Amino acid sequence: xxxxxxxxxxxxxxxxxxxxxxxxxxxxxxxxxxxxxxxxxxxxxxxxxxxxxxxxxxxxxxxxxxxxxxxxxxxxxxxxxxxxxxxxxxxxxxxxxxxxxxxxxxxxxxxxxxxxxxxxxxxxxxxxxxxxxxxxxxxxxxxxxxxxxxxxxxxxxxxxxxxxxxxxxxxxxxxxxxxxxxxxxxxxxxxxxxxxxxxxxxxxxxxxxxxxxxxxxxxxxxxxxxxxxxxxxxxxxxxxxxxxxxxxxxxxxxxxxxxxxxxxxxxxxxxxxxxxxxxxxxxxxxxxxxxxxxxxxxxxxxxxxxxxxxxxxxxxxxxxxxxxxxxxxxxxxxxxxxxxxxxxxxxxxxxxxxxxxxxxxxxxxxxxxxxxxxxxxxxxxxxxxxxxxxxxxxxxxxxxxxxxxxxxxxxxxxxxxxxxxxxxxxxxxxxxxxxxxxxxxxxxxxxxxxxxxxxxxxxxxxxxxxxxxxxxxxxxxxxxxxxxxxxxxxxxxxxxxxxxxxxxxxxxxxxxxxxxxxxxxxxxxxxxxxxxxxxxxxxxxxxxxxxxxxxxxxxxxxxxxxxxxxxxxxxxxxxxxxxxxxxxxxxxxxxxxxxxxxxxxxxxxxxxxxxxxxxxxxxxxxxxxxxxxxxxxxxxxxxxxxxxxxxxx
Amino acid sequence: xxxxxxxxxxxxxxxxxxxxxxxxxxxxxxxxxxxxxxxxxxxxxxxxxxxxxxxxxxxxxxxxxxxxxxxxxxxxxxxxxxxxxxxxxxxxxxxxxxxxxxxxxxxxxxxxxxxxxxxxxxxxxxxxxxxxxxxxxxxxxxxxxxxxxxxxxxxxxxxxxxxxxxxxxxxxxxxxxxxxxxxxxxxxxxxxxxxxxxxxxxxxxxxxxxxxxxxxxxxxxxxxxxxxxxxxxxxxxxxxxxxxxxxxxxxxxxxxxxxxxxxxxxxxxxxxxxxxxxxxxxxxxxxxxxxxxxxxxxxxxxxxxxxxxxxxxxxxxxxxxxxxxxxxxxxxxxxxxxxxxxx
Numbered sequence: 001x002x003x004x005x006x007x008x009x010x011x012x013x014x015x016x017x018x019x020x021x022x023x024x025x026x027x028x029x030x031x032x033x034x035x036x037x038x039x040x041x042x043x044x045x046x047x048x049x050x051x052x053x054x055x056x057x058x059x060x061x062x063x064x065x066x067x068x069x070x071x072x073x074x075x076x077x078x079x080x081x082x083x084x085x086x087x088x089x090x091x092x093x094x095x096x097x098x099x100x101x102x103x104x105x106x107x108x109x110x111x112x113x114x115x116x117x118x119x120x121x122x123x124x125x126x127x128x129x130x131x132x133x134x135x136x137x138x139x140x141x142x143x144x145x146x147x148x149x150x151x152x153x154x155x156x157x158x159x160x161x162x163x164x165x166x167x168x169x170x171x172x173x174x175x176x177x178x179x180x181x182x183x184x185x186x187x188x189x190x191x192x193x194x195x196x197x198x199x200x201x202x203x204x205x206x207x208x209x210x211x212x213x214x215x216x217x218x219x220x221x222x223x224x225x226x227x228x229x230x231x232x233x234x235x236x237x238x239x240x241x242x243x244x245x246x247x248x249x250x251x252x253x254x255x256x257x258x259x260x261x262x263x264x265x266x267x268x269x270x271x272x273x274x275x276x277x278x279x280x281x282x283x284x285x286x287x288x289x290x291x292x293x294x295x296x297x298x299x300x301x302x303x304x305x306x307x308x309x310x311x312x313x314x315x316x317x318x319x320x321x322x323x324x325x326x327x328x329x330x331x332x333x334x335x336x337x338x339x340x341x342x343x344x345x346x347x348x349x350x351x352x353x354x355x356x357x358x359x360x361x362x363x364x365x366x367x368x369x370x371x372x373x374x375x376x377x378x379x380x381x382x383x384x385x386x387x388x389x390x391x392x393x394x395x396x397x398x399x400x401x402x403x404x405x406x407x408x409x410x411x412x413x414x415x416x417x418x419x420x421x422x423x424x425x426x427x428x429x430x431x432x433x434x435x436x437x438x439x440x441x442x443x444x445x446x447x448x449x450x451x452x453x454x455x456x457x458x459x460x461x462x463x464x465x466x467x468x469x470x471x472x473x474x475x476x477x478x479x480x481x482x483x484x485x486x487x488x489x490x491x492x493x494x495x496x497x498x499x500x501x502x503x504x505x506x507x508x509x510x511x512x513x514x515x516x517x518x519x520x521x522x523x524x525x526x527x528x529x530x531x532x533x534x535x536x537x538x539x540x541x542x543x544x545x546x547x548x549x550x551x552x553x554x555x556x557x558x559x560x561x562x563x564x565x566x567x568x569x570x571x572x573x574x575x576x577x578x579x580x581x582x583x584x585x586x587x588x589x590x591x592x593x594x595x596x597x598x599x600x601x602x603x604x605x606x607x608x609x610x611x612x613x614x615x616x617x618x619x620x621x622x623x624x625x626x627x628x629x630x631x632x633x634x635x636x637x638x639x640x641x642x643x644x645x646x647x648x649x
Numbered sequence: 650x651x652x653x654x655x656x657x658x659x660x661x662x663x664x665x666x667x668x669x670x671x672x673x674x675x676x677x678x679x680x681x682x683x684x685x686x687x688x689x690x691x692x693x694x695x696x697x698x699x700x701x702x703x704x705x706x707x708x709x710x711x712x713x714x715x716x717x718x719x720x721x722x723x724x725x726x727x728x729x730x731x732x733x734x735x736x737x738x739x740x741x742x743x744x745x746x747x748x749x750x751x752x753x754x755x756x757x758x759x760x761x762x763x764x765x766x767x768x769x770x771x772x773x774x775x776x777x778x779x780x781x782x783x784x785x786x787x788x789x790x791x792x793x794x795x796x797x798x799x800x801x802x803x804x805x806x807x808x809x810x811x812x813x814x815x816x817x818x819x820x821x822x823x824x825x826x827x828x829x830x831x832x833x834x835x836x837x838x839x840x841x842x843x844x845x846x847x848x849x850x851x852x853x854x855x856x857x858x859x860x861x862x863x864x865x866x867x868x869x870x871x872x873x874x875x876x877x878x879x880x881x882x883x884x885x886x887x888x889x890x891x892x893x894x895x896x897x898x899x900x901x902x903x904x905x906x907x908x909x910x911x912x913x914x915x916x917x918x919x920x921x922x923x924x925x926x927x928x929x930x931x932x933x934x935x936x937x938x939x940x941x942x943x944x945x946x947x948x949x950x951x952x953x954x955x956x957x958x959x960x961x962x963x964x965x966x967x968x969x970x971x972x973x974x975x976x977x978x979x980x981x982x983x984x985x986x987x988x989x990x991x992x
Contacts, residue, residue, distance in 0.1 A: 030992045164992055209991035219987075225974035228740050230733075251979040259965040261972055263740045268766040272733035275726070275763070279737025282724060283702070283745065284970030287737060305727050395988040398981050403974045436970065437722035438742050440699045447703075447715055447723040458670075459715070 005196030007037050009073035011058040011147065014086040015140065016079050018050025023165055024140035025056040027180075029390060030161035031153050032060055033210055036202040040066035040506075041390040044582055047235065047328040053082045060199060063513070066391060067506035068583040074151065074197050076143050077102065078120070084108045095195035097146050114195040118146055118186060127182055130175060138179040145183020150191065152198045155184070209395050213386040214290075216357040216396060217316055218243035220364020221288055222251065223399050226314070228287035229264040230276035235328050236384040237290040237318040244288075270295035274302040274313065281312040282448060284408070284436040286368050290316035293335055294325065296342065303377050304343025305450040307473070310423070310432070312371035312378075312406070316364070319383040321581045330581030331384035333502055337556035339379050340530050346470060348477045350484055351379045351530040355505035357393040359528075360386065363485070365399065370483055372406035374476060375434060383551070385583040386503040407433040411441035422446040422457040423469060430476030477531060484529025487536050491523045496593070497543035499536075499573075501527040501557060504549050504584055511589035520597055522547075527557065532564055540569050547593060549576045551584050659695035667692045669717040674709055679831035679857030680779045684716045686834045687748075687777070690841035691718060694889070702738050702745040706731040706760060709786055710752030710779035710857075729760025732767035735774055736958070742968035743959040746845065747774040753794040754784050757812045761793075764814070768821040768850050773957040775844040775851050778814055779831075781859035782870040789862035796942075800867035815949055816935040818852045819928050824952040825851035826931065828945060830875055831858070839887035839914065840948060846887075848909035849957045856944060875944060882923050882934060883916035883947040908953050916948055925951045 011028065015021035025041065032039040040059045046052035059069050071091040077083050077098035088107030090096055100117035102108070120142050124135040148158050158180060166173035217240050221229075229248075231241040245264045252261040267273040273289045280287035291299065296317050306313045319335045321327035326334075340351050350370055352363040363380050371378040407427075414420055414435070420443060423432045432455075435444040446457040454465045490512075491497075500508045505526055515522050525539045540546055540561075548558040555575035562570045576592055578584040655663050667688045672681050691701070701721035705711035707728035714723050726734045731749055739747050756764045756778050767774070782795035789802060793812045800806050818826045825847045829837040837855065844851030856875050858864050864871045869878075883904070888894050890911040904916040904925055916925060924930055931950040938945040979987070 033992060161992070209988060211991050223974075223978055225972070225977040227969040227972065227977065228737060230737065247979075251983060252977065254965075257965075258963055260963045261965060261969065261977055263962045263964060263969065265736065265740070265770075267733065268762050271730060272736075272763055272766065275730045275733025276737035276740070278726075279704075279724070279734035279739075280741040280969075281737070282734070283738040283741035284968075285737075285741035287741070301727055302730060395991070398984050399978070435722075436742075437702045437738065437745055438700060438968070438970075442699075442720055444699060445718075445720045445722050447725065449725040450727055451725065 005198065007060050007062045007199050007202065009060060009197045010069040010071070011074040011076065011151075012072040012086070012089075013056045013058070013076040013143070014079050014082055015054055015056070016081075017046055017048055017052050017054040019078075019140060020137035021054070021056065021078070021140045023137070024144045025058065027141070027144050027158065027161045027165055028147055028153070029058050030164060030210065031148070031157040032058070032199065033205050033392070034157035034160055035154050035199060036205050037199055038062065038064035038202075038204045038392060040392065042068055042385065042583060043389060045329050053079050062202065062204070064204060064392065065506070065510045065586070067510050068585045070585040070587050074147070074195070076147060078139070078143065087113075093195070095150070095197060097143060097150065114193075116146065116150065116187070116191050118142070118183070118191075123182055123186060124179070128175070128179055134175075138176065141176045141179035142183040142186070145180040145185075146187045146191070148180065149184045149187035150193055152200070154201065205392065207394060208392045210390045211357050211393050212239070212388055212390055213357050213360045213382050214240035214318065214388060215243045216361040216393070217290070217364045217380065217382060217387070218247055219396060220361040221314070221368070222247045224286060224365040224368035225403055226286045226288050226368060227262045228276065228280035228285045229262070229289070230267050230273040230280075230287070231264070231289050232267050232270045232273050232291065232295060234292045234295050236320055236388045237292050237295070237316060240290040240316055240318060240387065270298035271302065274299040274306075274315070277313045277315075278302060278306050278311045281371070282437070284438075286314070286372070288314040288316065288368075290318060292318050292320045293322045296335055296339060300343045303349065304345060304347055306377040307343065307347045307349065308345070309448050309450050310375040310434070311448070312375055314367045314371050314378055314380070316380045316382060318387040319381060327581045329384070331503070331551065331583055332579060332581065333381075333383060333504065333551040333556070336381060336501075336530075336552075337554075337559060339381065340560065348531065349377050349379055350374065350477070350480045351381055352484060353381055353501040353528050353530070354386070355502050355526055357386070357391045358396065361396045365403075366485070369404040370480070373404050373483065374431060374480055375406060376476070381502060383503050407431055409433050409435050409439075409444075411439050411444065414439070414441040414443050421455040423453065423472070424455045425472050425475070429479050430472045430474075431479075481531045481533055484531070484533065486533040487528055487539065488526040489524070489535070489539050491539065491542070492521060494521045494523045495544040496520075496522040497525060497540065497546045498522050498549055498589070498593075499525050499527065499540070499546055499557070499561070500549040504551055507584040507586050507589050508549060510586035511593070514586060514590055515593065518594070520594065522593065530560065532560065536561070537565055537569060540565065540572065544572060545574065545596075546572045547574050547576045549578075549584070549589055551578050553577060553579045658692050660697065662692070662695075662698070664688065664692045666698060666720065667718050669719045670715045672713070672716045674712065675861050677860040678709070679781060679859070680710055680713050681716075682831040682834070683777065683779055683837070683855055683857055684713050686831075686837045687841060688717045689834070690838045690845065693838065694842045694845050696746050696845060700744055700746050702735070702747050703750070704731050704735040704738065704747060704774075705750045706752070706755035708752040708755045708784070710750055711755060713779065714750045729755050729758070730763060731755065732760065732763035732772070732776075736767065736770065736772050739772060739774065739959065740962070740964070741970040743964055743966075744968055747772070748845075749774050749776040751776065751778050753778060753780045753782060753792040753814075757793040757814055761812070765817070765821055768818055768823045768852070770958045771822075771824055771849040771955055771961070773848050773850070773959065775841065776853065777841075778852070778854045779857045780814070780854050780870070781857050781863055782868070783859050783863035785859055785862055796869040799869040800865075802862060802865050804867075813935060813939070814852065814854050816932055819931050819935075819950050823852055823950065824849035824955045826950040827852070827948045828854045828856070830856045830879055830944070830946055832872065832876070833879070833946070836881065836885060836946060839885040842887040843885065843908060843912070843914040843948070846908040846910050846912040847951070847953055849953070849955055869942070878943045879946055880938065880943040881946045882920045882949065883918050883925070885948055886915040886917070888913040888915060906948075906951050906953060914948065914951075919947070925949065
């Protein structure tokens with residue numbers, strides 16, 4: 001096992017958005033990956049095109065932890081506007097590489113970290129033969145070189161990562177490589193390493209790829225045979241739709257004729273996007289849309305139509321911070337409660353809750369099968385962290401089976417049947433048989449409507465017919481409990497259980513390892529879908545204390561659990577909530593659980609880090625909160641100063 | 650006993666095969682007349698009932714989709730959202746004959762955005778606006794197509810300028826725009842047939858008096874007003890694809906527009922200066938009519954050569970809905986290549 005500081009730290013590049021730092025950060029990320037060192041990268045970016053602060057966290061971990069790390073070990077400070085705050089977030093004993101001309105004061109003058117000043121702008125200007133407008137991009141590549149030299153990146157891995165990055169532009173690759181070399185030589189000649197953070201090649205990335213969730217979801221949709229995409233651009237779902245288009249143009253265009261076996265409509269709004277999806281699915285195509293919270297709100301109306309008229313639809317919700325416009329480029333699990341019963345009247349929709357990129361790929365395919373099987377809109381809940389960040393994952397598997405198109409009758413089927421009624425529950429599962437427009441059988445036609453209808457799809461306001469239909473829909477959705485993926489359970493036998501879902505998983509994995517090391521292990525249940533699988537209650541019943549960890553303020557999953565669990569089990573639930581817009585970290589899970597395990601009185605202030613507020617960790621008021629007191633305001637969160645992590649009853 | 654021989658169309662179907670559920674609209678409603686004209690147009694054109702997709706939104710007008718061709722699939726969706734649902738249906742199965750029935754509230758208010766974008770995409774649809782200038786199901790509120798200065802039954806005056814769905818459509822690049830009157834089957838049926846033959850968005854704004862809420866003195870959508878102010882710009886004849894053009898006419902008095910399927914619409918000109926291929930001329934007609942209070946009817950504008958949505962999307966002739974998943978997935982080799990490219 002490597003020594004302290006080796007392969008186990010977090011690099012944070014603090015830059016200005018629009019400066020091209022993403023390419024530089026990807027080169028570092030991929031070089032680490034090529035060296036066989038587990039790596040995870042998270043982009044914390046502004047809702048802006050150019051000029052606002054942005055941070056890119058690259059975490060290396062010999063254990064393969066992929067959650068956000070709360071503290072920064074190695075800072076690359078390129079943004080004068082945030083320099084002081086960024087410096088404050090570096091842990092004692094850490095390191096800061098910075099543009100040499102930025103004035104150092106406040107936390108940027110602290111003496112407990114290693115400082116590595118580099119004149120990036122001057123180097124780019126004097127030593128690189130490039131046009132002035134290219135120089136700001138090249139400055140970032142210079143820091144790649146400085147980082148590479150200081151932490152010991154393998155030059156071959158760096159070059160490979162760079163050439164991959166500029167695969168389409170070999171000329172640009174040479175210039176960027178030159179910039180990296182410049183950084184390496186500058187660091188070698190001018191900097192003396194005084195921090196412990198370095199890397200050593202491992203063999204822990206073989207057999208994996210680096211992939212963001214949005215691409216994985218897009219590939220799932222392609223493999224599911226989705227042919228109609230309708231969407232309205234919205235962060236953070238945009239790249240999901242663009243990836244669907246990219247892959248469709250790669251795999252679905254007949255090179256000889258130019259014919260396209262797909263259609264992607266950029267709709268006028270999310271109302272139209274879901275309308276197009278419903279129309280296409282009604283007519284027999286597999287159709288999808290992807291959106292985020294504000295789009296989900298707009299889709300409420302037609303989602304109810306899909307539920308009531310029983311039309312398949314697949315909706316990817318890549319969640320971001322709400323309410324309203326919220327923080328458009330930050331992450332949250334804020335839609336789960338809303339989406340599950342989206343629209344007016346009594347509705348309920350299957351919701352899939354993938355926690356990893358692989359699950360997102362699988363759930364994307366499953367969502368189309370479920371939508372067809374259940375003839376209803378199905379939601380896949382991702383989030384910005386899962387969707388837009390880079391995750392290590394095994395290569396996605398080619399599907400070994402076909403797809404389930406559900407209960408669709410063709411003309412010959414109708415010939416064989418003496419009777420067919422569109423909304424009759426023939427099989428006792430609440431799912432009726434449908435026909436598609438274009439079916440030539442004279443009995444195939446029916447009139448789809450969002451108004452009251454009887455089993456023959458005819459308009460009715462009959463109380464009995466309405467009630468019978470709604471009861472059938474309830475049976476249908478109850479059946480979905482067994483069709484959505486069951487919970488993932490790891491139950492070594494603790495009386496404490498952590499319940500989580502979605503991308504929160506990665507912080508929980510890390511927190512559990514640490515809890516186990518400290519002799520207070522916790523069991524784990526990860527919810528994978530709604531409506532809740534019966535196993536969820538069974539597992540909860542085996543535990544005395546149950547923490548429901550989620551990334552929202554109000555405990556939306558906890559509320560869903562409470563609504564379904566018997567009171568005696570519901571009483572065991574304790575919410576543990578993180579909601580400051582940056583992805584949850586292991587400490588946010590760990591600390592309140594440890595605090596609750598400590599005997600009272602245990603209210604002690606967490607030591608403030610030097611010169612800056614904390615970073616979204618739970619409030620130290622948590623013992624009080626955990627026992628049922630109202631949530632108290634907590635310190636401003638990290639660099640964002642917009643909200644906070646917190647622990648609520 | 651002798652049975653009268655039932656008349657059949659080119660598919661061997663009778664007119665009854667094109668009828669639908671019994672109407673639940675008010676007796677004398679203009680929409681019911683339109684339904685009858687739709688039945689005749691679909692029957693005369695020999696539209697395959699199983700390929701017909703009847704789409705509608707919400708409102709009195711949208712109920713009418715249930716009152717013709719019971720055999721066909723229909724979709725009475727949500728208020729103002731029919732264009733998007735119809736777009737999806739057509740993309741999934743381009744063989745469908747998509748027939749939309751909407752109203753003035755459904756199109757010009759709640760659905761105005763979708764209406765505009767349907768036109769912009771040139772979705773292949775026959776889109777009928779049953780336009781009575783009033784909200785019927787909610788009992789008599791003004792709609793956005795009601796003319797400035799027209800009055801409601803109890804005297805309330807409309808103080809807002811009307812949205813003209815025809816001039817709007819032309820401005821948005823619509824490829825087939827007509828206006829007609831529910832009481833004028835002679836004009837409306839050939840317009841509907843031409844609209845069905847047109848490949849692209851065919852807008853038919855059909856003035857359709859509401860006998861219950863908007864048929865009084867002071868309304869510009871009453872039977873009396875429309876009859877007095879109907880100003881046909883041309884009289885259409887529809888000539889089916891294989892049919893011979895056997896109409897005698899003076900040179901310069903008829904405009905012949907060939908539609909995508911080889912059919913023709915012959916327009917006997919009332920106003921001999923109007924060229925239906927000239928959008929500016931069509932706009933001038935509509936603007937002048939607005940000033941004089943006349944209702945210009947007939948085919949106002951046509952551009953049958955424009956590509957429709959499915960053509961622009963380069964969709965195969967075979968409906969997307971019919972492709973099996975094995976025809977849609979990349980091969981294993983392509984997949985392995987893709988995975989190898991993911992670092």
